[in-house]
Amino acid sequence: MIAFVREVGRALARCELTHLERVAIDGALAVRQHQQYTAELQALGCRLEWLPPLPEHADGVFVEDTAVLVPEIAVITRPGAPSRRGEVESVAAALGRHLPLQRITEPATLEGGDVLRIGRTLYVGISGRTNAAGVAQLAAALEPHGYAVRAVPMRDCLHLKSACTYIAPDLLLVNPSWVDPAMFDVRSVVAVDESEAFAANTLTVGAVTLVSSAYPRTQRRLEAAGLVARAVDVSELHKAEAALTCMSVMLGPDAAVSQRAR
Numbered sequence: 474m475i476a477f478v479r480e481v482g483r484a485l486a487r488c489e490l491t492h493l494e495r496v497a498i499d500g501a502l503a504v505r506q507h508q509q510y511t512a513e514l515q516a517l518g519c520r521l522e523w524l525p526p527l528p529e530h531a532d533g534v535f536v537e538d539t540a541v542l543v544p545e546i547a548v549i550t551r552p553g554a555p556s557r558r559g560e561v562e563s564v565a566a567a568l569g570r571h572l573p574l575q576r577i578t579e580p581a582t583l584e585g586g587d588v589l590r591i592g593r594t595l596y597v598g599i600s601g602r603t604n605a606a607g608v609a610q611l612a613a614a615l616e617p618h619g620y621a622v623r624a625v626p627m628r629d630c631l632h633l634k635s636a637c638t639y640i641a642p643d644l645l646l647v648n649p650s651w652v653d654p655a656m657f658d659v660r661s662v663v664a665v666d667e668s669e670a671f672a673a674n675t676l677t678v679g680a681v682t683l684v685s686s687a688y689p690r691t692q693r694r695l696e697a698a699g700l701v702a703r704a705v706d707v708s709e710l711h712k713a714e715a716a717l718t719c720m721s722v723m724l725g726p727d728a729a730v731s732q733r734a735r
Contacts, residue, residue, distance in 0.1 A: 474678070474725030476519040477536055477567055481507045484531040488713040489554045491601055491631050496712055503709035507534065510720060513705055517678040519723075525563045532557050534710075535719040538584040538602075538632075539564040541595070541611065542724055545618040547572040548611060553582035553602030564722070571724055575614040583607030586632030586719060589657075591639050594621045596657060598633025627652045630671075634718050638675045640682055640700060646691070648673045663698050666690035674716035675702075683717050 481504045486497070511521055527533035532554070539561045541548040547568040552558055565574055577583045587603040588611070589596045595615065597608045605624065612622035629651050630636050636651035644661040647654045648670055654662045665672040665688070672688035675695075684692045686704035695702045707717065 474519050474723060475522050475571070476511075476514045477522050477524055477564065477722040477724065478511055478514075478720060479524040479534050479536050480504070480526050481534045482526065482528045482530055484529050485534070485713060487531040488715075489532055489556060490714050492629065493712070493714050498712045499709055503713075506707050506709055507720065510705055510707060510717070513683060513703070514678065514721065517681055519678060519725075522567060524567055527560060527563070530557070530560055532713070533560050535586075535713075535715050536560070536564060536722050537634075537719045538586050540568055540722050541583070541585050541588045542568070542572070542722060543590070543595075543615065543618060543620060545572070546614065547574050547724075548583075548614050549574055549576045550583045550585055551577040551579065551581055551607070552584050553600070553604070553607075554584075557584075568722070568724070577607055577610050580604075581606035581610045583611055584632060585722070586634050589633055589637065589639055591658060593619060594623060594658065596623050596625045596633065598625050598627045598636070598652070600627060600630075600632060602632065623656075625652060625656050631714055634674055635671065635716065637673050638677075638718065640675065640677050640695075644698065644700070646673050646675055646695065661698070663694055666694060671711070671716065674718055676717040676721070678723075685711070685717060687711060 549565045584602040587598040608624045637647040645659040669688040672691035676683045682702045686706045692702045
């Protein structure tokens with residue numbers, strides 16, 4: 474599996490924020506935590522492909538929002554935050570060496586953090602960053618390859634993957650206050666601990682699910698459900714309204730396996 478990643482830029486403190494109050498971010502600590510995050514990916518078998526640095530793009534490290542991948546194509550997004558649109562071309566250049574590309578175009582907006590793939594269905598959160606036109610263009614791009622796209626209403630969070638993530642073989646980790654788990658075609662649902670509203674964003678690579686160390690109670694719930702969960706400290710990145718999936722774009726056979734065909 475290839476994990477596309479980008480280093481933390483020096484402008485991180487100027488990041489876009491929607492649902493959080495701005496607080497001081499320790500840039501040096503954010504860099505160290507990102508290094509630990511990428512080391513975890515390597516330990517789990519990922520080959521890192523580093524995207525070009527974008528030091529003046531405050532949110533450039535959060536590469537997930539720039540693309541939506543399926544095994545057949547990469548859809549290059551048009552972020553809903555105008556400040557982020559300069560991030561996409563370097564991602565498109567890197568992904569274009571591996572997959573055919575299609576692009577989301579004006580007036581559509583779409584961010585990868587709003588897209589959750591489960592098998593042949595991609596669930597897309599209608600958010601402040603992704604609009605109905607973005608959902609429609611994604612559906613048009615993926616329909617020839619046999620994928621369905623479903624719009625999902627959500628509330629009180631930045632992206633759909635702030636509210637839920639999918640863990641193979643058939644489990645949804647969700648904050649039910651932000652999105653209705655009945656919207657998703659899964660057999661098992663685990664709710665985050667009520668005291669850990671932001672805990673639903675996890676990243677599964679192979680048989681291991683990475684969980685932010687900020688959410689130990691939710692980690693214990695996953696372990697009680699029989700999952701192998703490993704804590705990663707990304708506390709400074711959380712201050713930028715980010716989480717584990719935000720900092721990578723995954724390409725490879727393991728990703729295809731972890732999102733089972735239906």
